[in-house]
Amino acid sequence: MHGAIPDQDLWRITHTGSDAPYRVLGAHATERDGVAGFLFALWAPNARRVSVVGDFNQWDGRSNVMQHRGDSGVWELFIPGLKKGEHYKFELEGPDGKLLPLKADPLAFAAQIRPETGSILHDEPNFQWNDAGWIEKRGEGDPRKKPIAIYEVHLGSWARVPEENNRSLTYRELAERLIPYVKDLGFSHIELLPVMEHPFDGSWGYQPVSLFAPTSRFGTPEDFKHFVEVAHQAGIGILLDWVPGHFPVDGHGLGYFDGTHLYEHADPRQGFHQEWGTYIYNFGRAEVSAFLVANARFWLEKYHLDGLRVDAVASMLYLDYSRKAGEWIPNRYGGNENIEAIDFMRRMNETAYAACPGVITVAEESTAWPGVSHPTYTGGLGFGFKWNMGWMHDTLRYMQQDPIHRRYHHNDLTFGLLYAFTENFILPISHDEVVHGKGSLLGRMPGDEWQRFANLRAYLGFMWGHPGKKLVFMGCEFGQVGEWNHNGSVDWHVLQYPVHGGTQALMRDLNRAYREIPALHERDCEASGFEWIVSDDSDNSIIGWVRKGEKEGDIAVVVSNFTPVPRTGYRLGVPHPGFYREAVNTDAGIYNGSNMGNAGGLFADEIGSQSRPYSLCLTLPPLSTIIFERRGEG
Structure with missing residues (x-):
């Protein structure tokens, strides 16, 4: 049985960007001399012995001992007669001769549900895709110019089945219920919290x-795969949260895998996250970097996913992340930058975009590291987009203020525009903002019930009118009252009340406006697509700007009134004459607002204001955002 895997494939598992790790390693259904079975391969260079154990040999490590392939560090074994669905693990004897805890297969294509920890023989999933049209269309155009609105979902708690012990929905049930819901609300993408087995x-x-x-x-x-395909058939992309920044210390996992610190750094100052109690990958080891990049490629290629959002990028970039002096080791130049992790992220992005045209990668990066979403050939990290954490923190801090005090915090609204175009930003109201005692998004809003919902609607309108792509976590779209509970369900029952149904209706209309008004999305990432009208009216807590489309004269005017005081006769300068259609008014009666507004739109007056030749004489409802659209000629 020796030599089942070609030598060139063994060496390719060290090549970052190659598909060899998941094509060669793991357990693959195959035939040897006409006999069907599974070929097992495991990288464990420091082990003295490796065996395959499972139901098929009563978990006896003496039965199926693997053969060592020399300097590659790979062990292999073909076992005839095995069938899909059987459980297995690897038994390893460390370099000191001691048996290690049984290890799950790092390359397993399926795994048991907790509390069981075994891998499941599955081979690469057999599935006949019917989404070629979607994949081809996905690759057309520049994602930075598209109306990307993302609905973030934790699959286990989007909806439950109370009649069946409050179980979660299955992938197929989610395809039937979640996909139509997201399509109806007009989101372009669903972002899934990690679905890798945990x-x-x-x-x-x-x-x-x-x-x-x-x-x-x-x-x-x-x-x-069925879930992903149904999404594509509905015109919805699927993004997946991906976690290369750390891994858990569970005994059946990657930690101390072959009796040495194989996947993690040996020195805890480099290899252990004190904050999370997890291990840190050794990005400088070729096999580890190749393993992780192959994993990114695997999800994009084999599951047809439309992008990856990379978690905790800052923790990878900085050697001193969440560490005190003396608790970290500088790089070879004496700095705190993790050079190996930077190289890994660049290679991952280059591989993803080369292998799967039309996908996007997104960084959750909370610092001022330059060029996160810039191409690698300019010195950037190569991500397509970056979460704008600063904007999120500033604006939520502003919204939590009682309106009477907001005049003293006006800078929280405007500061983000100083750097809004330094990266390709996504504005995130994510799961992190509705957990750990923070309460719900609605719960952040001050005032009585009417004011809290008006504040929420005004904030969502402000967000959708602001430069940058959009992301909201499930439940935020209708004003969920309670904090997110991963063991429960979204509070669907509250939709019987008009205040919640109205907020949901607003979300649908905001997504429609974002999609249909070119000025709101075509130049999301370009400074030339934005122009302040009024940024300094802190006394009235009013803010307004122009968004510009690529076609001359295509503009949107966004104006927010963040006090409960209606403003009539408010003159706002605009750059062009003509009719300005009131595309969205967050105070409209259909959203359960007070129904003040501008009768569907206004013609610009030939009266100069705010250094512009024309102006609108506006009625600004209390706690509201209004988006006006003007189309160019021809």
Whole structure:
């Protein structure tokens, strides 16, 4: 049986960007001399012995001992007669001769549900895709110019089945219910919290063990592919949260894998996250970097996903992330930059964009690191987009103020525009903003019930009119009252009340306006597509700007009144004559507002204001945002 894997494939597992790690390693259905079975391969260079154990040999490590392939560090074994669905692990004897805890297959395509920790023989999921049209269309045009509005979802708690012990929906049930819901509201993408198999529900997927296996909580790998395909047939892209920044210390996982610190740094100052209690990958080891980049490629290629949002990028960039003096090791130049991690992220992005045209990668990066979403050939990290964490923190801090005090915090609204075009930004109101005692998004808003909902609607209108792509977490679209609970469900029952139904209706209309008004999305990432009208009216807590489309004269005017005081006769300068259609008014009666407004639109007066030749004489409802559209000629 020796030599089943070609030598060139063994060496390719060290090549970052190659698909060899998941094509060669793991467990693959195959035939040897006409006999069907599975070929197992495991990288464990420091082990003295490796065996395949499972139901098929009563978990006896003496039965199926693997053969060592020399300097490659790979062990291999063909076992005839095995069938899909059987459980297995690897038994390793460390370099000191001691047995290690049984290890799950790092390249397993399926895994058992907690509390069980075994891998499942599956081979690459067999699925006949019918989304070629979507994949081709996805590659057309520049994503920075598209109306990207993302609905972030934790699959286990989007909806539950109370009649069946409050279980979560399956992938196929989610395809039937979640996809139509998202399409109806007009979102362009769904972003999933990590679906890689993970042992602890409370990690929400951010501490995965089996990086190549979609969690069996909701069904099979084929079921997950079905979910993705149904989304594509509905015109919706699927983004997946991806976690290369750390991994859990569970005994069956990657930690101390072959009796040495194989995947993680040996020195805890480099290899252990004190904040999260997790290990840090050794990005400088070729096999580890190749393993991770192959994993990114695997999800994009094999599951047809439309992008990856990379979690905790800052923790990878900085060697001193969340560490005190003396708790970290400088790089070879004496700095705090993690050179190996930077190179890894660049290679990952280059591989993703080269292998899968039309996908996007997104960085959750909370610092001022330059060029996160700039191309690698200019010195950037190569991500397509970056979450704008500063904008989120500033504007939520502003909204939490009682309106009478907002005049003293006006800078929180305007500061983000100083750097809004330094990166390709996504404006995120994510799951992190509705957990750990922060309450719901609605709960951040001050005032009585009417004012809280008016504040929320005004904020959503402000966000959708602001430069940058959009992301909201499930429940925010209708003003969920309670904090998110991963063991429960979104509070769908509140939609019976007009205040919640009205907020949901506003979200639908905001997405429609964002999609249909070119000025609101075509130049989201370009400074030339934005122009202040009024940024200094802090006394009235009013803010307004122009968004410009690529066609001359195509503009949107966005104006927010963040006090409960209606303003009539408010003159706002505009750059062009003509009719300005009131595309969205967050105070409209259909959203459960007070129904003040401008009768569907206004013609510009030939009266100069704010250094512009024309102006609108506006009625600004209380706690509201209004978006006006003007189309260019021809």
